[in-house]
Amino acid sequence: MTLGIMQSDVEQRIDFAKMRKYKVTRIQEQLAKQDMGAVVLFDPDNVRYASSTALGEWARDKYMRWCIVPREGDPYLFELGSAVKVKNILAPWLPQDHVRPSSPWNRGASGPGCFDNAVKATITNIKTALKQSGVSEMPIGVDMVDMYILEGLKGSGLNIVNGWDVMWDARIIKSPEELALIETAASIADGCYQYISERIRPGVRESDIVADIYGWLLSHGCDRVTGVNCVSGPRSNPHPHDYSDRMIRPGELVFIDIMGHYLGYGTCYYRTFATTKATQRQKDLYQKAYDWVQASIEAVRPGATTTDVANTWPTAKELGFSDELSAMGLCVGHGIGVSIHEKPIISRLFNDYPTVLEPGMHFALETFCGEGGDGARIEQQIIVTETGNKVITQWPCEELMVCAPR
Known part of the structure; x- marks a missing residue:
């Protein structure tokens, strides 16, 4: 069920305190399961998930802020210095002494002496927080690094291990509050x-279409847009996975992917349209893409596997490719939460490594069918429920819609 996008004193909408506690608990359960003392997070989506804080997109790739989640206790947030006071005011769920100035090295752009000192300060800050949490002698997970912090970690004396699985496994099962945000x-x-x-x-x-979508999403409640694809006419086959400044012409197929985020949680949602008219071949291609996505939806239920879902799709050879690696990205599924691609990933390429579907998982299923200068793409977002599944993307796709008919 979706409700309004603003807070209300007359309706119980999203219980953010409950959601924040759920996410930290999920991480700490994985830390215990995987025998780690803490996880150090540099990936912006992981930082948002763990700390329920964010900074603008401008900071996304600069190692400007990071977070530590210990096995017990509250997370530590290392924030851009001038934003620390703001977080103390607006993020009271983090103890004030756990929000500390970061020492960003800006991927080395600050110059050798500066980034050397910044990396050393970062390592010192990490070790201090780990000692305060009593876990500095345990394995410490890290999600991602650049070469500068990697060199610093090598000589830190810490037992550094891969922390990504902690985060993926924590994030794969969404709380009811997360699912409500995703459906919104x-x-x-x-x-x-x-x-x-x-x-x-x-x-x-x-x-033009991409620009219009960005503006509409941001003016209707989205706080981030990962991207928008718009592909038309002969660009639609083979699938280029991006947009251009090409002008749409009469009689062409156009497919669009909307990847907008509401309060951090994203969509990945393709639809295909015809312009002025649709040929029989275009209708046939669209029908195949629709039938394939519907078949995969019908396979989604608790206890089924990602392989069960992927096996409903045509093989690479049936799509005209020599192998599954070459066909990757055409008939595919992927988890969506604060990131557009999370666990589980569903593809024939990974059929030997199935994931069992569980209630609370959320993912997109997308198919593609192309011939000549025509390509059709459909994508649906699915929640795994206790008894089956729920499709939450509601724009009609049973038939190929003709825009500006003539």
Whole structure:
């Protein structure tokens, strides 16, 4: 069920305190299971998940802020210095002494002496927090590094191990609150498709469509847009996975992917349209893509596996490729939460390594069918429920929609 996107004193909507506690508990359960003392997080999505804080997209790739989650107790947030006071005011769920100035090295852009000192300070800060949590002698997970912090960690005396599995395994099962945010994000994209379907017509460029979608999403409650794909006409087969400034022409297929985030939680949501008219071949290609995605949805239930789902799709050879690696990304599924691609990943390429589906998982299933200069793409977002599944992407896709018909 979706409710309003603002807080309300007359409806119980999202219990954020409950959600924050759930996420930290999930991480700490994985730390205990995988015998780690803490995990050090540099990935921005992991930092948001663990600390329930964020900074603007400008900071995403600069190693500007990071977080430590110990096996017990509250997370530590190392924040851009001038933002620490703001976090103390606006993020009271983190103890004030756990929000500390970071020492960013800006991927080395600050110069040799500066980044050398910054990396040394970062290592010292990490070790101090680990000692205060009583876990400095245990294995310490790290999710991602650049070459500068990697060199610093090598000589730190810490037992550094891969921390990504802790985070992926923590994030794979969503709480009811997370699922409510995800469904609200999908409802925003539903509305965006109504808006954009009225703007798809000859003479409009792919980039115009992308710009319109960005503006609509941000003005209707999204706080981040990972990206938007818009692919038209002969660019639609083979699938380029991006947009251009190409102008849409009459009689062409156009497919669009909306990757917007509401309060951190994302969508990945393809729909295909025809412009002015649809040929029989276009309708046939679309019907195949639709039938394939529907078959995969029907395979989703607790206890089924990712291999069961992937086996409903055509093989690489049936799609015209020599092997599954070459066909990767056409018929595929992927978890969605604060990141657009999370566990589980569903593909024939990984059929030898199945994941059992559990209630609380959320993922997208997407298919593609192309021939000549036409390609059709459909994607649905699915929640695994106690008894089966729930499709949360509601823009109609049973038939190929013709925009600006003539």
